[in-house]
Amino acid sequence: MGKNEQIDGKNRIKTYIKELDEQMQGGIPANHIVLICGTSGTMKSSVAFSVLFNEVMQGKTAMYLTLEQSSKSLAQHFSNMGFPLSKINLLTLDNLAQVDALVKSAKSSSRPSLIMADLGVVRKMVKSVKIGPTASWMNVISNIIRKAKQANCELVVLDSLSALYILTKFEHPRTELFYFFEFLREIGMTSFLISEMPLDKKKYGAYEIEDFLADGIIKLDLVERQRKVTREVSVVKMRGTRTTIDVFSLEFANGAFKALYGGQPPLI
Amino acid sequence: MQGLALLKRHESLKSSWVLDTGSRLLSGLEVLYSGRGFMLIQATADGRVLAIDGSGKELWSFREDSKIGVVESFFYDESKVKAKGAPSIGDINGDSRQEIVFGAESGLVTALDDKGRRLWRFNSGAPVSRISLGDINSDGNMEVLFGSSGNAFYALNSLGKPVWRFMAESGIESGCCIAGKGDGIQIVFGSNDGTVYSLDRKGKLLWRFKADGKVLASPVEFIAGKNSAILVGSDDNHLYALNFDGSLMWKFDSGGSIVAEPVVADINGDGSMEIIFGSCDNNLYVISENGGELWRFETNFWITTPPVLADVNGDNSDEILLASLDNFLYVLKAEPYYELKYVPGLSSVIPLAGNYTDVPSESPGAFKGSKVLDYNAGGMIIGLKAVHKDGWHILLSLDNGKICRLDLG
Numbered sequence: 001m002g003k004n005e006q007i008d009g010k011n012r013i014k015t016y017i018k019e020l021d022e023q024m025q026g027g028i029p030a031n032h033i034v035l036i037c038g039t040s041g042t043m044k045s046s047v048a049f050s051v052l053f054n055e056v057m058q059g060k061t062a063m064y065l066t067l068e069q070s071s072k073s074l075a076q077h078f079s080n081m082g083f084p085l086s087k088i089n090l091l092t093l094d095n096l097a098q099v100d101a102l103v104k105s106a107k108s109s110s111r112p113s114l115i116m117a118d119l120g121v122v123r124k125m126v127k128s129v130k131i132g133p134t135a136s137w138m139n140v141i142s143n144i145i146r147k148a149k150q151a152n153c154e155l156v157v158l159d160s161l162s163a164l165y166i167l168t169k170f171e172h173p174r175t176e177l178f179y180f181f182e183f184l185r186e187i188g189m190t191s192f193l194i195s196e197m198p199l200d201k202k203k204y205g206a207y208e209i210e211d212f213l214a215d216g217i218i219k220l221d222l223v224e225r226q227r228k229v230t231r232e233v234s235v236v237k238m239r240g241t242r243t244t245i246d247v248f249s250l251e252f253a254n255g256a257f258k259a260l261y262g263g264q265p266p267l268i
Numbered sequence: 269m270q271g272l273a274l275l276k277r278h279e280s281l282k283s284s285w286v287l288d289t290g291s292r293l294l295s296g297l298e299v300l301y302s303g304r305g306f307m308l309i310q311a312t313a314d315g316r317v318l319a320i321d322g323s324g325k326e327l328w329s330f331r332e333d334s335k336i337g338v339v340e341s342f343f344y345d346e347s348k349v350k351a352k353g354a355p356s357i358g359d360i361n362g363d364s365r366q367e368i369v370f371g372a373e374s375g376l377v378t379a380l381d382d383k384g385r386r387l388w389r390f391n392s393g394a395p396v397s398r399i400s401l402g403d404i405n406s407d408g409n410m411e412v413l414f415g416s417s418g419n420a421f422y423a424l425n426s427l428g429k430p431v432w433r434f435m436a437e438s439g440i441e442s443g444c445c446i447a448g449k450g451d452g453i454q455i456v457f458g459s460n461d462g463t464v465y466s467l468d469r470k471g472k473l474l475w476r477f478k479a480d481g482k483v484l485a486s487p488v489e490f491i492a493g494k495n496s497a498i499l500v501g502s503d504d505n506h507l508y509a510l511n512f513d514g515s516l517m518w519k520f521d522s523g524g525s526i527v528a529e530p531v532v533a534d535i536n537g538d539g540s541m542e543i544i545f546g547s548c549d550n551n552l553y554v555i556s557e558n559g560g561e562l563w564r565f566e567t568n569f570w571i572t573t574p575p576v577l578a579d580v581n582g583d584n585s586d587e588i589l590l591a592s593l594d595n596f597l598y599v600l601k602a603e604p605y606y607e608l609k610y611v612p613g614l615s616s617v618i619p620l621a622g623n624y625t626d627v628p629s630e631s632p633g634a635f636k637g638s639k640v641l642d643y644n645a646g647g648m649i650i651g652l653k654a655v656h657k658d659g660w661h662i663l664l665s666l667d668n669g670k671i672c673r674l675d676l677g
Contacts, residue, residue, distance in 0.1 A: 096339045126339055136343060143342045171482070
């Protein structure tokens with residue numbers, strides 16, 4: 001299958017989890033908002049980054065917006081995992097005053113760009129900025145995404161919703177999240193929102209509305225069997241496409257993810 | 269029954285024109301009447317204030333400049349920085365022409381004349397959502413009244429100069445109502461911590477009342493003899509009726525936030541006033557002047573704009589125009605209602621619903637709202653007005669940037 005699958009006339013974004021894309025007609029319909037959920041250590045960030053990296057390698061521009069782990073640490077981590085970052089134009093956004101210059105650079109680059117927006121560094125830099133009572137970090141994130149769109153960015157990862165909730169004091173979380181999801185839908189980018197699930201795995205997001213608002217949910221899990229822990233992946237929900245809700249083992253080797261069914265590639 | 273029949277003869281609501289402003293819309297529209305007709309005034313998310321004539325032609329456009337630093341600008345909703353609430357319209361300077369006043373996230377309050385020329389602007393220093401106009405000191409000119417997210421409530425004179433300022437304990441996003449007359453004038457507004465304030469004409473605090481949630485909707489004065497009250501909707505799902513000394517008369521619990529003002533009218537001609545308001549539990553409520561529910565009408569999403577009353581079919585009684593975020597405009601009629609439990613000739617009891625008054629009724633004199641028309645606007649309706657000029661016209665503004673005029677056809 002090509003980089004943009006055209007099944008039922010829909011552009012699709014692959015998860016780049018081998019054998020899983022085949023289970024959902026080639027991938028996630030473009031412009032969907034997808035929650036990537038899981039407890040700590042389930043490789044949520046890595047799965048999301050893998051999508052972005054591979055799509056950038058196909059010629060698209062994408063943005064990874066990190067709110068907790070620094071962009072430097074993430075880049076080091078992904079490089080160690082075997083993603084050849086030198087093959088792409090990796091841009092770091094850590095200064096709001098330079099966003100326009102960065103957008104210009106991404107647009108004029110001959111190589112496809114992946115923008116790593118590091119909100120942690122930005123927060124440290126803007127401590128002294130005088131802002132009014134309606135100023136919010138939610139607006140900062142939305143405005144950065146708007147700017148990324150100007151750089152022809154087609155995919156965005158927000159890592160993570162849990163960190164966003166700490167950063168932003170929601171007065172009316174369900175309403176404000178509704179409008180944030182509406183914003184993502186309107187801007188027309190495929191969005192991956194990473195959500196840290198509680199250890200009891202009883203909800204996909206802190207406010208229990210995220211799963212309803214999202215178009216798709218990919219759940220990652222750690223399962224212990226006789227002291228051996230394996231990773232699992234399942235597509236809990238994916239609007240606009242046929243998919244299985246079966247649970248697959250998730251393996252990562254040679255810079256690529258693979259879904260296995262009982263230790264074997266699943267039958268389609 | 270006559271109204272229902274007339275509306276049914278008119279087959280549907282038809283769009284006379286649609287204007288695409290080319291920008292998202294965040295607030296409703298206002299209507300400015302002039303000698304020749306009327307014009308619609310609409311603020312757009314990209315910072316323009318547009319004047320549109322009755323045929324959908326743009327007459328003028330005003331763009332407010334705002335000066336915010338590059339880094340600071342990231343902290344605001346870019347689309348709200350320049351124009352926030354719906355403009356307010358009134359003759360603020362007694363020149364027999366109407367002026368347009370609007371606030372912005374940048375803190376600027378701007379007054380324009382009816383040609384779109386700036387008369388003055390005032391910087392409050394904090395976001396301003398809603399503006400109210402009224403002559404609070406009986407000098408023949410309207411004052412400009414508004415609160416800001418910086419906790420201040422201002423009264424400006426007709427030249428944009430501050431007359432007084434009152435500091436509340438939280439940000440203010442609601443508009444205000446001017447209740448009473450002469451020296452007894454009260455200026456009542458709500459705030460984001462749920463406190464409702466009443467000030468006298470000089471800006472001194474008269475009383476305060478604490479609701480359990482943010483107050484976004486402008487309070488409304490409700491004149492109904494001994495049941496007269498100030499009505500305040502809140503994010504805590506309640507509509508409060510307050511006495512004019514700030515004590516609670518009654519409260520009504522809807523299932524969702526109330527963010528739009530109620531309207532008050534005798535819609536069923538029974539001689540007593542009804543209070544009509546929408547809620548974010550998707551329902552329109554019609555309640556009595558004592559706070560008892562009469563009937564409700566459920567839509568498919570939140571109701572965030574005030575209903576509008578207009579006799580769109582000319583049957584001498586008002587219909588309720590209701591806009592919902594489910595994209596639909598509903599035209600409702602309060603009809604006499606009964607539940608027939610006995611049908612002559614049948615020995616068993618059969619419940620049947622209907623709306624005829626000349627048959628035995630289980631609840632005689634009761635009214636119920638019936639939907640007589642609806643219209644799919646193709647976008648979330650955030651502004652609704654009805655204008656009477658050679659018949660009634662319905663004006664809608666949609667969040668997707670479109671403005672349209674509907675007529676019965």
